Amino acid sequence: MATETPTRALFMLFGGTGDLALRKLYPAIFNLYKKGSLSKHFALVGLSRKELTDDEFRAKIIDSIASETDDKAQAEEFASHFYWKSHDVNNLGHYAELRTIADELDKKYELEGNRVFYVSMAPQFFGIVAKNLKDQHVLSENGGFNRLVIEKPFGRDYESAKKLNDELTSAFNENQIYRIDHYLGKETTQAIPVIRFGNPIIESVWNQNFIKNVQVTLAESLGVEDRAGYYDTAGALRDMIQNHALQIVSYLAMDEPNTFVDTEIRKEKVKALESMEIYDAEGVKQNFVRGQYGAGDGSPAYRDEPGVPKDSNNDTYAAGKIVFNNPRWGKTPFYVRSGKKLAAKQGRIDIEFKKPLVDIFAKGTKQPQELQSNVLSLLIDPKVGIVLNINTKNSEQGFHTETVDLDYVQSPERAAEVPLPYERLFHDILNGDGTYFASWPEVAAAWKFVDPIQHLWDATQPDFPNYKPGSMGPKAADDLLARDGNSWYYPNVR
Structure with a gap:
């Protein structure tokens, strides 16, 4: 079996200390790290209004992946790639700071400009985040990929969903948007076509x-x-x-x-x-x-x-x-x-x-x-x-x-x-495969x-x-x- 080449990427996770992130997302990313889909060329910036130090954030990461770790050194090495930034999604100045952090981490970890923006927040913030990421030039502009990941619910009806989609597509192309549905990461669902x-x-x-x-x-x-x-x-x-x-x-x-x-x-x-x-x-x-x-x-x-x-x-x-x-x-x-x-x-x-x-x-x-x-x-x-x-x-x-x-x-x-479903779906996001994500x-x-x-x-x-x-x-x-x-x-x- 051919060895997988690790993907280089910077993750920016809005809602970085939320329940979903701690229970599902960080363990999923860690499993990709253990299996070689991620290696030394990756970093993650956690974002929310909370005031945390990098060390405090990393302690949360180590705790969230405790059931998946093989040894303490492995967990600490993984967590060393994590950084914290207190962030208000409505504050344009915070995006300028985020751009600086992203550029620094891109150089430090040789990420080739690849960026994944995961918005694990209430839907009313999806469009605001997408617009500000583009307008404040946080998106990669040096040839790397930009991918936006959003959780459900995607609207309350057709009209609200269309409004939301229009906001997202003003900043990202449709093929850059990954509407995540964990049922599409389940083993049997993915087996249906086969x-x-x-x-x-x-x-x-x-x-x-x-x-x-x-x-x-x-x-x-x-x-x-x-x-x-x-x-x-x-x-x-x-x-x-x-x-x-x-x-x-x-x-x-x-x-x-x-x-x-x-x-x-x-x-x-x-x-x-x-x-x-x-x-x-x-x-x-x-x-x-x-x-x-x-x-x-x-x-x-x-x-x-x-x-x-x-x-x-x-x-x-x-x-x-x-x-x-x-x-x-x-x-x-x-x-x-x-x-x-x-x-x-x-x-x-x-x-x-x-x-x-x-x-x-x-x-x-x-x-x-x-x-x-x-x-x-x-x-x-x-x-x-x-x-x-x-x-x-x-x-x-x-x-x-x-x-x-x-x-x-x-x-x-x-x-x-x-x-697990989120591990599969993260793997597909890193590979740019939209098969098990819902299109508009x-x-x-x-x-x-x-x-x-x-x-x-x-x-x-x-x-x-x-x-x-x-x-x-x-x-x-x-x-x-x-x-x-x-x-x-x-x-x-x-």
Whole structure:
């Protein structure tokens, strides 16, 4: 195996002592350092309003990577590349100071002008940071790359997302912007194109002629916890469906790209997302369901959680049907659902195939048997794997059919070696690979689909709470599939 050449880069991390940075980002960068994707030619400047010394900041870094380090000397050497700058994103003078620091570190570490700007802050600061970085000449101007990384949420609706995007693209080109979605860094999500396009036995039946329905489940067992301030303004539809679920769906629904490069993949994802049927008010009522958890299992109702208004109509559960108006899918339904306080933490994709047009086992035998649908399950979280449920004959006397699983589930040993999502995504950012990042046309198409749903929900009074903790959501979500003659495959796995 060829040895990877370490990337030279300066990271500037806005929100440098935030929870995300300390829990996820610094350990991810450290793992890249351990594996050789980064070496001696890198540096990171942490930024926020806090007053810290470099040594105080480095102590935080060493603490954040403690579970990943092999020895103290390694951790200290890594942390020595970290610097702190107290920074107010609205203060233009601070950007001039940042430019000076960047130029000094570029020379010290021989970074060739490569710069990654990671904004781990509230969305209202994204545009301000991008504009000031350009106007105050913090961007590299000597041939190195400039890459802007932003966390979700990317807007609250299409209009706010477009305004934000216009602000970003006034300072950065679209191919320099990396809208990070940690679900796109997960092992199974990244495997979808290979499973589909690398296996003719699968891709040949990946269409409306053979697939009955597709189900994407992103279930959480925890409640809102300490995120009420954000979550009560977002809800399951905005927080999970608009981004994570629709991004996964786009990889499942897209046509085969000409080549496996980010520009071609994004082109096909956009075509799929733009072919989604946009629902009017009646369509929303028929095809989307919302929920909010009540009290149960010794835990409070959502409205009784700390920081949640007593009259909140926020959705902690959302489920719906997506239809693609294109030749590949016809009216094949794609069902998505996500919610809090559900029966288990479970991320999975279940593809149910159609039964044979003529079931020769249902008649003409002494003991008629009804075949079950084949189901291909792609397990995302907490287990990673692939399961194909097929029909066969059981071993009893006489003729009896049964279903069995052909499965590959990642072993604990293999799982321990797999890069975590943020590590994968940082690696792609350093390599300039946008395959597993959302482009603006994808984000725009997702918001145009979600907006009519959210607008109707905002304008109507729900009957909340409507599901119990430990369940899989409101009954209306089961009825949604039943109207099409379908049912949720999980947790009623055969």
